[in-house]
Amino acid sequence: MKYSKATNYALHTMLNLAMSNSSKPIGVQTLAEQQNVSPTYLSKILTKLVKEGMVSSVSGANGGYSLTKGWESISFLDIIFAIEGKSSLFECGLDHGPHCQIQKVMLESEEKMEEELRRQTLAGLVQTSK
Amino acid sequence: MKYSKATNYALHTMLNLAMSNSSKPIGVQTLAEQQNVSPTYLSKILTKLVKEGMVSSVSGANGGYSLTKGWESISFLDIIFAIEGKSSLFECGLDHGPHCQIQKVMLESEEKMEEELRRQTLAGLVQTSK
DNA sequence: ACATTATAGAGTCTTATAGTCTTTGATTAA
């Protein structure tokens, strides 16, 4: 069980966008160079972030990607969910009702991690990264 | 990113062993029936648990598996680590030193989950499951 | 000896991840 590389790329890209804070959008070409990843692949990842409303894109010359308003409060969890999906890490298939302790423990522990990931915002990341 | 089915089997098997608490070992055949999984596959999972010292096995007629002494304090995390391995969920490959905030956040959040999984023991599970 | 049961390894099947290539569509600058 590992985070996908796509999640890694997404986190770094969001940090890059947040740091550069230029008014003009940044092209996928540039973003890709900073992480040794192919532009076409990164663009698929960026499209997911756009669909979640964290990033806005503009086509055409001088186009590219930029963070949307309110980016400061985007959390790690938001980014991770955008890429990995929102479903639980533990799924047994069956459902033996509310007395199932296994599920309870697994889900609660996962929730602890998510709480922390929700607490950490892009703004906080930028703050400590520069 | 999901837990593997093997982890699921391992957790259920450990619970089954803990609940049945018979003095005689239980064969993989029996353990497999309780979860609709093939005996040969479950045996591979059990072998991992044996190697971690949580379960002891005896070959031959009337053989099978049983929990080792001190099973009460085995945690969810112990079981999960035995199957999934102990490496971190987030690995970026590179290492940009201690000022890397991305890694810091990811690892700390993971640690929160593990704390909780460490707190939950087999004994506690049995207690609330019967 | 013989039946029973765990262990080990190779081998298969399926699914998910990671990535490429190509086409289309939007936008801007000339």
Added chain:
DNA sequence: TTAATCAAAGACTATAAGACTCTATAATGT
């Protein structure tokens, strides 16, 4: 209005991981 520039979408391929299966071997009790 045309050409260049960029994102979006989809089909496609490749690699790796997960989820098994099969067979052979070793240990143990009767």
